[in-house]
Amino acid sequence: MNESVVERFLAAATENGITVHGPLDADAATRVAAERSVTLAGGRRVAVPVGDPNVEELGLRDALAWAGAELLPASDVAWRAEIGDAGAGVTGARAGIAATGTLLLPCGPGRPRGTHIIPPAHVCVVRAADLVATIEDAIALQSREPHPSTMSWVSGPSRTADLEMHLTIGVHGPRSVDVVVVADATGAGDGTAPA
Amino acid sequence: MPAVALFVTCVVDQLAPEVGVGAVRLLEAAGATVEFPRAQTCCGQPACNAGEPEAATRLARHFLDVFEPFDAVVAPSGSCVAMVHHWYPRLVPDRDASRARALAAKTFELTDYLVAQLGVEDVGARVDGTVTVHDACHGLRFLGVRDAPRRLLTAAGAQIVEMEEPETCCGFGGTFSVGHGEIAGPLADDKLGHAAASGADWLVSGDAACLLHLEGRRRRTGIGPTPVHVADLLAGGLAS
Amino acid sequence: MSHEVITPGDTLAARAASAVADVELQHALRNLDRRLFTARTVEESFPHLKARAAALRRETLADLPAWIDRTERVLDGLGVHVHRAATPEAARRIIVEIARTEGLTRAVKSKSMATEEIDLADALTAAGIETVETDLGEYIVQVAGERPSHMIVPAIHKTLAQVAEVLQTRADGPLPVEHEAITAWARDHLRARFLAADLGITGGNFVAADTGTLVLVTNEGNGDLCTIIPRVQVAVVPVEKVISRFSDLATLLPLLTMSATGQRISNYVTMINGPRRAGEIDGPEVLHVVLLDHGRLRLVGTAYEDMLACIRCGACLNVCPVFRRISGHAYDAVYSGPMGKVLTPLLSLDGTEGRDLPGASTLCGACTEACPVEIPLADLLVRLRTDLRSPGPVDPLAAEVGAEPPAGHDRQPGEGFGSRVLDSPLVSRRPARHVRSTAFDTWARLWATPSGYARSTRLARLGARVGARRGTKHWIRARVPGLGGWTATRDAPAPAARSFRDRWDARADGREHW
Numbered sequence: 001m002n003e004s005v006v007e008r009f010l011a012a013a014t015e016n017g018i019t020v021h022g023p024l025d026a027d028a029a030t031r032v033a034a035e036r037s038v039t040l041a042g043g044r045r046v047a048v049p050v051g052d053p054n055v056e057e058l059g060l061r062d063a064l065a066w067a068g069a070e071l072l073p074a075s076d077v078a079w080r081a082e083i084g085d086a087g088a089g090v091t092g093a094r095a096g097i098a099a100t101g102t103l104l105l106p107c108g109p110g111r112p113r114g115t116h117i118i119p120p121a122h123v124c125v126v127r128a129a130d131l132v133a134t135i136e137d138a139i140a141l142q143s144r145e146p147h148p149s150t151m152s153w154v155s156g157p158s159r160t161a162d163l164e165m166h167l168t169i170g171v172h173g174p175r176s177v178d179v180v181v182v183a184d185a186t187g188a189g190d191g192t193a194p195a
Numbered sequence: 196m197p198a199v200a201l202f203v204t205c206v207v208d209q210l211a212p213e214v215g216v217g218a219v220r221l222l223e224a225a226g227a228t229v230e231f232p233r234a235q236t237c238c239g240q241p242a243c244n245a246g247e248p249e250a251a252t253r254l255a256r257h258f259l260d261v262f263e264p265f266d267a268v269v270a271p272s273g274s275c276v277a278m279v280h281h282w283y284p285r286l287v288p289d290r291d292a293s294r295a296r297a298l299a300a301k302t303f304e305l306t307d308y309l310v311a312q313l314g315v316e317d318v319g320a321r322v323d324g325t326v327t328v329h330d331a332c333h334g335l336r337f338l339g340v341r342d343a344p345r346r347l348l349t350a351a352g353a354q355i356v357e358m359e360e361p362e363t364c365c366g367f368g369g370t371f372s373v374g375h376g377e378i379a380g381p382l383a384d385d386k387l388g389h390a391a392a393s394g395a396d397w398l399v400s401g402d403a404a405c406l407l408h409l410e411g412r413r414r415r416t417g418i419g420p421t422p423v424h425v426a427d428l429l430a431g432g433l434a435s
Numbered sequence: 436m437s438h439e440v441i442t443p444g445d446t447l448a449a450r451a452a453s454a455v456a457d458v459e460l461q462h463a464l465r466n467l468d469r470r471l472f473t474a475r476t477v478e479e480s481f482p483h484l485k486a487r488a489a490a491l492r493r494e495t496l497a498d499l500p501a502w503i504d505r506t507e508r509v510l511d512g513l514g515v516h517v518h519r520a521a522t523p524e525a526a527r528r529i530i531v532e533i534a535r536t537e538g539l540t541r542a543v544k545s546k547s548m549a550t551e552e553i554d555l556a557d558a559l560t561a562a563g564i565e566t567v568e569t570d571l572g573e574y575i576v577q578v579a580g581e582r583p584s585h586m587i588v589p590a591i592h593k594t595l596a597q598v599a600e601v602l603q604t605r606a607d608g609p610l611p612v613e614h615e616a617i618t619a620w621a622r623d624h625l626r627a628r629f630l631a632a633d634l635g636i637t638g639g640n641f642v643a644a645d646t647g648t649l650v651l652v653t654n655e656g657n658g659d660l661c662t663i664i665p666r667v668q669v670a671v672v673p674v675e676k677v678i679s680r681f682s683d684l685a686t687l688l689p690l691l692t693m694s695a696t697g698q699r700i701s702n703y704v705t706m707i708n709g710p711r712r713a714g715e716i717d718g719p720e721v722l723h724v725v726l727l728d729h730g731r732l733r734l735v736g737t738a739y740e741d742m743l744a745c746i747r748c749g750a751c752l753n754v755c756p757v758f759r760r761i762s763g764h765a766y767d768a769v770y771s772g773p774m775g776k777v778l779t780p781l782l783s784l785d786g787t788e789g790r791d792l793p794g795a796s797t798l799c800g801a802c803t804e805a806c807p808v809e810i811p812l813a814d815l816l817v818r819l820r821t822d823l824r825s826p827g828p829v830d831p832l833a834a835e836v837g838a839e840p841p842a843g844h845d846r847q848p849g850e851g852f853g854s855r856v857l858d859s860p861l862v863s864r865r866p867a868r869h870v871r872s873t874a875f876d877t878w879a880r881l882w883a884t885p886s887g888y889a890r891s892t893r894l895a896r897l898g899a900r901v902g903a904r905r906g907t908k909h910w911i912r913a914r915v916p917g918l919g920g921w922t923a924t925r926d927a928p929a930p931a932a933r934s935f936r937d938r939w940d941a942r943a944d945g946r947e948h949w
Contacts, residue, residue, distance in 0.1 A: 079717075100700040102700055109715055110714075112715070112716050113718050114717050117656050117660060118663070134685075136685040140685070143681055147646055149707070149708055149709055149712045150718060151708075152705050152706075153705075153706070155702045155704075156702040158703075161654070162571040162589065163590075163598055164594065171621065171655045171657075172629075172655045208892075208935040209895070209896075209930045209931065210930060212933065212938055215938075216938060216949055219949065220949055231939050233936065234885045235885075236885065236888040237882050239879070242879060246817060246819070246820025247876075248821055249872070250878065250879035251879070254883055332801070336799075362801075364797045364799035364801065366797060367797065371794070371797050371798070372925075373917075373920040375448055375451065375795055376920040376924045377923070378455065378757055378760055378795070379797075382757075410926075411925030412924065412925045414925070414926040415926060
């Protein structure tokens with residue numbers, strides 16, 4: 001992975017009001033994602049997907065539990081009833097767009113549509129290897145794969161300028177978005193020393 | 196010596212003849228020989244913009260007949276020249292459309308002709324003081340006239356102070372200025388206010404109609420620098 | 436109509452005068468300037484997108500009926516219920532029927548000009564379905580009983596204090612006049628509506644014919660919520676929102692967001708490929724797409740086809756000097772600004788709406804310049820002034836239908852609906868037969884001869900001397916018949932004592948030296 005793509009992604013996401021972490025190796029990324037989620041949830045439950053490749057690979061659910069989070073997994077029958085009270089939602093991104101700081105969140109079984117938008121905080125993990133340069137690249141990537149029932153692009157917190165064109169954050173969706181970039185296992189794009 | 200036919204425009208002919216005088220003096224100062232075809236009247240823009248293409252076509256045909264014989268046609272109005280460029284080929288039917296296109300190719304706005312065709316920026320005029328330039332809409336958007344008046348003014352020694360939104364419409368708009376005076380007036384206020392804020396001594400533009408609209412408003416409110424046509428201002432600075 | 440008239444007046448001119456005199460409105464409109472420059476700057480940075488987008492839109496429009504058919508087939512394959520609505524009435528009937536059949540009672544809506552066009556919220560409310568706008572600006576105008584005044588910033592006409600006053604009627608106590616506090620209150624208030632809703636109403640910024648992907652673009656995230664929580668979703672999609680290929684989004688999506696808000700991309704872009712699938716726990720169980728025609732398809736192949744390229748970014752409103760002074764309500768139409776002046780009369784099937792809109796333009800061309808898909812808005816306004824000139828209700832397309840295609844046109848005669856405009860001659864479309872045409876005709880006949888010009892200008896000069904104020908130049912302040920609109924706000928110039936040609940002759944005779 002071209003390092004400048006990672007840097008551009010982090011810069012664009014920051015500009016959009018996203019709090020960025022990384023690139024971090026898998027262990028550090030997992031720890032940071034878990035700790036941020038617990039902190040942001042403020043004692044309320046953390047909604048997590050079940051079967052999301054990034055979340056599974058990192059063992060993020062276990063890490064969250066270990067960090068003290070009370071989980072609301074997407075397999076829970078009460079998910080729909082409880083998601084409104086969750087304090088944070090955790091997602092894994094299929095890809096990220098460097099030019100715009102955008103996260104691509106496919107929805108499907110175990111990866112509900114509401115995780116990134118209903119709780120007041122959103123924490124997302126994305127692999128550096130999955131970052132693409134431009135919107136065009138992202139559209140091309142989606143064209144090559146089966147379309148999920150919904151693909152959500154998230155480029156920042158919920159915002160509005162409807163009151164006198166004054167930018168206000170957190171109108172409907174999350175007030176905060178954190179993204180944790182997981183460095184390639186090969187070390188390319190990894191700006192930190194191994195843990 | 197380049198020979199040009201002056202299309203003085205009906206607005207200048209009837210309402211602001213000093214602009215026509217200025218245009219002739221500038222062209223002559225730049226080394227051109229000016230002819231004034233006496234049969235000329237109006238380009239037909241008022242009718243075209245009002246949605247009366249038949250009337251506009253009648254005047255377009257007359258314009259074609261009058262100006263076709265000349266090598267170059269110059270007018271002190273970006274709007275009237277844009278009429279020839281943009282609308283004439285669509286107003287006259289197929290076989291005359293090529294005539295219209297050929298005429299458009301040799302019809303120029305005054306400042307654009309001086310700077311881009313004759314390659315003259317310093318016409319030998321002297322303008323003391325500060326000026327702010329209003330980019331009249333049709334010259335700017337149809338013909339790309341933006342730098343030419345500024346170059347001429349700078350070469351004459353004028354100091355250009357840009358106002359906010361020099362490219363925003365002054366609110367004249369032809370029949371609009373009669374049909375919608377309630378909007379045209381406030382838009383003139385916006386333009387005059389921006390010009391006043393620039394601190395310039397003169398509000399310069401290349402279209403007499405816009406300037407008469409602005410001056411008409413300024414006479415009511417007292418706000419803003421004196422509107423003046425670029426040809427009038429520059430020619431006033433020529434040695435007589 | 437439940438909407439309150441907030442910019443009073445029977446004519447556009449009267450409403451414009453009200454708007455200009457409204458101090459609070461003028462104060463609120465100053466906020467529009469801030470958006471202007473970001474949009475312009477961003478567009479300057481990506482000129483290649485503009486040309487590409489314009490070409491993509493034209494390619495789809497040239498064969499729009501076929502692309503609509505394909506969209507319908509693909510959506511059907513995804514399990515989406517597709518409806519075609521020829522008129523707003525039909526669309527309302529279809530959607531109310533869906534709500535009745537499904538037993539739905541509480542709807543949440545995201546911002547959509549198409550639903551404004553069909554007055555859907557009112558129709559649902561009248562059918563007993565509680566319908567809440569969820570875009571903050573739309574919610575404010577809904578509570579106020581008004582229409583949106585700007586397609587991207589619906590409550591741009593309100594100051595913060597006015598917003599607080601409006602929303603207070605739904606709050607327990609007074610709301611502080613403070614952006615964050617009002618936003619936080621709205622979040623809590625609307626969140627409860629979302630969680631209780633069983634029907635989600637959205638528009639659609641694009642729908643891709645090859646994949647059936649419905650695209651929603653928002654910054655607030657309310658579009659997402661409308662499609663996630665309710666059991667049933669209905670998307671109202673005007674037919675021209677169809678794009679040929681999913682991959683066209685690579686061009687159109689960033690162009691839309693940059694032109695609308697100056698953002699590289701909006702914070703939420705939701706791409707919906709059908710209803711909830713097996714094993715999923717949220718999203719709509721039932722998804723309906725209502726394809727709205729409302730006179731659009733008849734524009735294909737006519738001079739006005741270009742108008743269908745519009746992606747509703749609002750850029751032409753933001754740069755329009757007239758819009759920036761009078762705001763959206765003065766237009767008394769769903770669509771305002773330059774695009775509204777063109778679209779409103781075109782969508783008026785009975786020829787009665789928006790007739791005075793095309794005249795309210797200076798034809799400065801700022802809209803044409805700003806349009807990211809290169810719609811020649813100023814040219815279309817001129818054409819509409821021609822096509823709408825007969826008194827009484829008139830179909831602006833009457834002169835188009837059946838017209839011969841211009842030479843070199845690639846469509847066969849009889850194919851499509853008429854001639855394509857831009858290169859077609861403007862004249863000989865309809866005989867002149869009303870007062871204005873007769874007046875211009877008389878004038879043109881007179882001025883097409885040098886002698887007629889000389890006689891009429893001499894006469895005018897004599898007439899104008901009367902009542903003119905003395906000075907180096909004559910100016911008229913009194914009301915003059917025919918010039919009342921001018922002299923109401925400005926002095927009018929009187930003809931010069933000696934015309935340019937008089938002075939030219941004097942110089943030639945040596946009576947005058949320049």
